[in-house]
Amino acid sequence: MREETVIAAGDGFAVRRVTMRATTPAWTDPDMSPGYHVVLVRAGVFRARVGGDVLLAEPATAYVGDPGRERSIAHAAGRRDAWTAISLAEEAMHELTGGARPAGAFPVTGRLAVRHRALVAGARRPADGFELAERTARLVGDLLREAPGGGPARAGGGAERPGGRAERPGGRAERAAGLVEGARELLALDPRDLGLREVARRVGCSPYHLSRVFHRETGMTLSRYRNRMRVLLALDAIEDGHRDLAGLAAELGFADHAHLTRTVRRECGHPPRELRRLLARD
Structure with a gap:
């Protein structure tokens, strides 16, 4: 059973709270996002397939999917998974990154986890769309900037390597x-x-x-x-x-x-x- 609630939305973005308790470990039917999607896990562990890449999503690892690639998720049967899903229009992401096209797994530090939770907590209080858009942009920007080497595929010199793939x-x-x-x-x-x-x-x-x-x-x-x-x-x-x-x-x-x-x-x-x-x- 999947439950999804929009907790914030504005010009070029939307933030949703999602929970899932699967009855089967099978992959969900693939879909394709017109924009970027950022997934920050709150509880549980699951696998995400973005294009040809399979990523392990858990609270210390977020992932970013880019437009035009199929995506699907596989959950353990009977276990509750919860995450925050942020949808960003392609133009909005390019404004954040200067035209780069980020995708893949990114490490979530304790500081970033605080910003994530503060965004969700702030969305429960009265706030205008401008403020929520700014909070969302800062969270996604911090996630991308704090990745070692500035992206998911680069790391070195003892830096954390998101995804753990050789x-x-x-x-x-x-x-x-x-x-x-x-x-x-x-x-x-x-x-x-x-x-x-x-x-x-x-x-x-x-x-x-x-x-x-x-x-x-x-x-x-x-x-x-x-x-x-x-x-x-x-x-x-x-x-x-x-x-x-x-x-x-x-x-x-x-x-x-x-x-x-x-x-x-x-x-x-x-x-x-x-x-x-x-x-x-x-």
């Missing part, structure tokens, strides 16, 4: 990409309780090999990725009004309240108390 041909590269994708999916679904050895066992390699391959292919360590996923869960709880930070820290596997606060501030740029104000629903 650029080298051959079976070894495909194997490495599969290990990374499997680890991302496991940690996106359960960043609290799974240990390194268990993640490595489930994807079929040693902990050392997984750690080395993950860092090589994504530019970030498994620990940092896991921390980012836990911070995104903390953001959801804070947005929902959760005030027991000590209890939240224990629930998410942080050492204590102070550890949670330090990690959230480092990843998001704000401590939990300030985030509660920024993301207030009313």
Whole structure:
């Protein structure tokens, strides 16, 4: 069952809140967008097929689809996935990028996740179309600018590599990409309780090999990725009004309240108390 609600719309853009609970893991019927679409995941993990590329979408990875390419999605049966979908007219995207045509997977940092949630929270309050258009443009612009190398296909020098796909041909590269994708999916679904050895066992390699391959292919360590996923869960709880930070820290596997606060501030740029104000629903 799919539910879709338009939460903001204006000149050249629309923002929709989408939830999906699939009864089958089959791909949805392909469609084709006349403009760009940006997908920011709030909960769950699913695969998106954009043209000939298959991407893993989860809360730490957004994706952008460009006009004229077919797109479809595959969800795990019975699991609820939720995301924010932003539609942009082709001219609007070109104004943001100076004429570039972005497409593919992009990393979502804690700071970008805050901007995403602030846009959605702001759309619930009275706001004119000009303000919502500006917020949307800034969010998409920040997503594209913060990508390593300025786009989805470039990274290097230890920068984060969105999507975790190797650029080298051959079976070894495909194997490495599969290990990374499997680890991302496991940690996106359960960043609290799974240990390194268990993640490595489930994807079929040693902990050392997984750690080395993950860092090589994504530019970030498994620990940092896991921390980012836990911070995104903390953001959801804070947005929902959760005030027991000590209890939240224990629930998410942080050492204590102070550890949670330090990690959230480092990843998001704000401590939990300030985030509660920024993301207030009313």
